[in-house]
Amino acid sequence: MLKMWNLKFHFTEEEIVFYLTEVIINDNMMTRREVIKVFELEFYMKENGKIPVQDFLYSLNPKLRAKAFSDIELLKKLGNELKEPYVKPLKGKNNKGMYELRIKFSSDIARIFYFTYYKNKFVLLHGFIKKTMKTPEKEINKARKYMEDYKRRIEL
Numbered sequence: 001m002l003k004m005w006n007l008k009f010h011f012t013e014e015e016i017v018f019y020l021t022e023v024i025i026n027d028n029m030m031t032r033r034e035v036i037k038v039f040e041l042e043f044y045m046k047e048n049g050k051i052p053v054q055d056f057l058y059s060l061n062p063k064l065r066a067k068a069f070s071d072i073e074l075l076k077k078l079g080n081e082l083k084e085p086y087v088k089p090l091k092g093k094n095n096k097g098m099y100e101l102r103i104k105f106s107s108d109i110a111r112i113f114y115f116t117y118y119k120n121k122f123v124l125l126h127g128f129i130k131k132t133m134k135t136p137e138k139e140i141n142k143a144r145k146y147m148e149d150y151k152r153r154i155e156l
Helices: 052-059 062-081 137-154
Strands: 002-011 015-026 029-032 036-043 087-089 098-105 108-117 121-129
Touching: 036 052, 036 062, 052 062, 052 108, 052 121, 062 098, 062 108, 062 121, 098 137, 108 137, 121 137
Parallel strands: 036 121
Antiparallel strands: 002 015, 015 029, 015 036, 087 098, 098 108, 108 121
16 A cells, blocks of 8 residues: 655635645555645735735745745645744734744845634745845834734734
């Protein structure tokens, strides 16, 4: 008996949803178990309809964009189990609950800030190209502002 997992994702304007299918091959017969929804990613959307992370992803060169989607897929697959060097929590009491997805391809470095909303939903807030050793405070502030706006509008 051979057991495999098949991970697929569905990408829309507002979110990426990953699905996990168990495939079992036994005596040359293949059976599939019901598709299970794993983790959910949602893009933060401003009140004006703009989606900062989506705009950021489309602005990247194709190779860095592919690496970013690969790392996002890893976040979807492993969720809170994904650790450094891929994910790191932001320091500071004002940044509690915020994380950065750390994307590196060749000499290019990008970051996507996100937070966990409920147990299996990650909200991607803001992305930027990192050009200095220390993350600029203005980028963190922008992500924090988006997180507060998201929470405020979701609770209305």
